[in-house]
Amino acid sequence: MSKHRKFYRACALILALSFVFCLLCGCNAEDDTERETSNKNKTTSQKNENSQNKPQGKVVALTYDDGPHNVRTKLIADELEKYGYHATFFVVGNRVDGKTYNGSAALKYVYEKGNEVAIHGYTHSVYYDECDDARYGRELSRTYDAIKEVVPDAKVRLMRPIGGRITEDRTSECDYSVIMWSVDSEDWKYKGRGENGELAEENINTIVENVMSQVKSGDIILMHDIYENTYEATKIILKRLHDEGYDVVSVSELLGSRAKAGTKYSRLPS
Numbered sequence: 266m267s268k269h270r271k272f273y274r275a276c277a278l279i280l281a282l283s284f285v286f287c288l289l290c291g292c293n294a295e296d297d298t299e300r301e302t303s304n305k306n307k308t309t310s311q312k313n314e315n316s317q318n319k320p321q322g323k324v325v326a327l328t329y330d331d332g333p334h335n336v337r338t339k340l341i342a343d344e345l346e347k348y349g350y351h352a353t354f355f356v357v358g359n360r361v362d363g364k365t366y367n368g369s370a371a372l373k374y375v376y377e378k379g380n381e382v383a384i385h386g387y388t389h390s391v392y393y394d395e396c397d398d399a400r401y402g403r404e405l406s407r408t409y410d411a412i413k414e415v416v417p418d419a420k421v422r423l424m425r426p427i428g429g430r431i432t433e434d435r436t437s438e439c440d441y442s443v444i445m446w447s448v449d450s451e452d453w454k455y456k457g458r459g460e461n462g463e464l465a466e467e468n469i470n471t472i473v474e475n476v477m478s479q480v481k482s483g484d485i486i487l488m489h490d491i492y493e494n495t496y497e498a499t500k501i502i503l504k505r506l507h508d509e510g511y512d513v514v515s516v517s518e519l520l521g522s523r524a525k526a527g528t529k530y531s532r533l534p535s
């Protein structure tokens with residue numbers, strides 16, 4: 266074999282080897298991309314599973330009772346959206362179906378922004394440790410029906426008794442998780458305006474301090490979306506919670522898969 270031929274053969278061999286090597290590299294690169302993507306998906310799904318089971322970092326659930334209100338409930342939902350936060354709205358059935366008020370648009374609005382909607386009562390005129398079984402059943406079922414009529418896809422898992430009052434038997438037999446609270450804003454006490462009809466800063470600040478002086482991770486905060494001072498206080502509370510590094514979520518997001526029907530929760534169990 267001539268020197269030249271040997272040289273050409275060696276070149277051809279190197280070329281062939283390079284080609285095979287490149288192919289393998291190419292495959293590896295693709296594999297890596299796939300692996301990375303699948304790891305990413307796995308991390309996301311693990312994260313979702315984890316956040317279902319236990320929220321990471323400082324987190325509180327914000328709850329609003331007695332609505333919906335076509336102005337204030339929507340304004341609160343807009344404020345929550347600014348921070349990517351969610352809340353749970355425990356609604357009054359006859360304010361949803363138009364019997365006493367037509368808040369269906371507000372209910373739809375908050376739900377479509379990713380908030381949770383849940384049951385308070387149909388008339389808000391009886392306590393669940395006093396009324397008879399038939400009345401108690403109707404208060405819940407008519408509120409459920411009113412919600413589903415407006416937002417059929419909503420998963421209704423929670424109930425907050427009127428005044429937080431319910432018998433132990435009704436709690437344990439309840440088809441929903443029974444949700445109380447661990448921080449009371451007492452916003453209903455401080456709902457008024459000033460003497461000259463101006464917004465009462467003092468009242469708003471009291472609501473804010475009632476929440477901010479007590480709040481800690483895992484709490485469920487009680488407010489009422491029908492009052493204008495509650496909306497004003499909400500703006501300040503959300504900013505301060507955000508500045509203090511809190512995530513604000515709905516009750517179902519806070520409790521995750523641990524939430525059981527027929528069980529009472531006042532905060533995230535430790």
Ligand SMILES: [Zn+2]
Nearest residue numbers: 330331427428
């Ligand atoms: Zn109420």
